[in-house]
Amino acid sequence: MNSDLAVFSAVSRHYGPTQVQAGQFFVSYNSVLTLAYEGFSRTLLDVKRHVESAMHGVLRPENPGSKWPKTTLGCLVKNKTPRSSQIKTLRAICCDFTGQLRSLSDDDRRVPIGELKVVVFGCRTLEKRLFSLGIRLDAAVAGDDGPPQEHVDAVQRVMAQFAPAEHQRYYPKLKPDGRILKTYYRQPHTEATLIADVSLSGKARDLVCAFCREVDVQMPGPYAWFDESSWHLTVRALVPR
Secondary structure, eight states, X not given: OHHHHHHHHHHHHHOOOEEEEEEEEEEOGGGOEEXXXXXXOHHHHHHHHHHHHHTTTTBOOOOGGGSSXXXXXXXXXXXXXXXXXXXXXXXXXXXXHHHHHHTSOHHHXXXXXXXXXXXXXXXXXXXXXXXXXXXXXXXXXXXXXXXXXXXXXXXXXXXXXXXXXXXXXXXXGGOOTTOSIIIIISSOOOEEEEEEEOOOOHHHHHHHHHHHHHHHHHSOSSEEEOOGGGOXXXXXXXXXX
């Protein structure tokens, strides 16, 4: 445990405050609804590599889902794949609200990150936290901290899966496979993770809330929304081998 704490103490000393930029609304695998960011900053990518290197052989390999930055907003209530027509409705809502999001100023889309947290959670939404250790990013702000272009391109390849032309290929991946509210996301489960809590600007927050309401209006019933207090960005799961 002491050696693990030393890893995060080093993160605090070596890395400074950073940020991510809200990019678009996206339907991820298992029909999970997310706010996706344009990419991890260079600082956050360096933190991921630092933790991976310092805890090499201790942690399980990184999950594909944390290789692109997002905040999960909600999930399906029942273990039933939305109809193809419903997915098209979700795509239209995502497209509409992504347009509104991108019309905001850079400042309004910016999510500042001055602290990371090691969280031991009691359920996967992080609505129940058993332990939390704050890790202030105390070093200087990096001069060139935007996401590297190759990383932005990788994130965009993930986003492109939800394009209309890819519907037939992507649709099977939207099957919930049990990853629904009661049997997965709010099912009691203890695990550790490295995150940044997300604090959106007023305009971005209002837009996210409006997005959730619009989904409920056009598709009443299928979705449950996670409490705003749990909104976070996963940097790296801390699951031992």
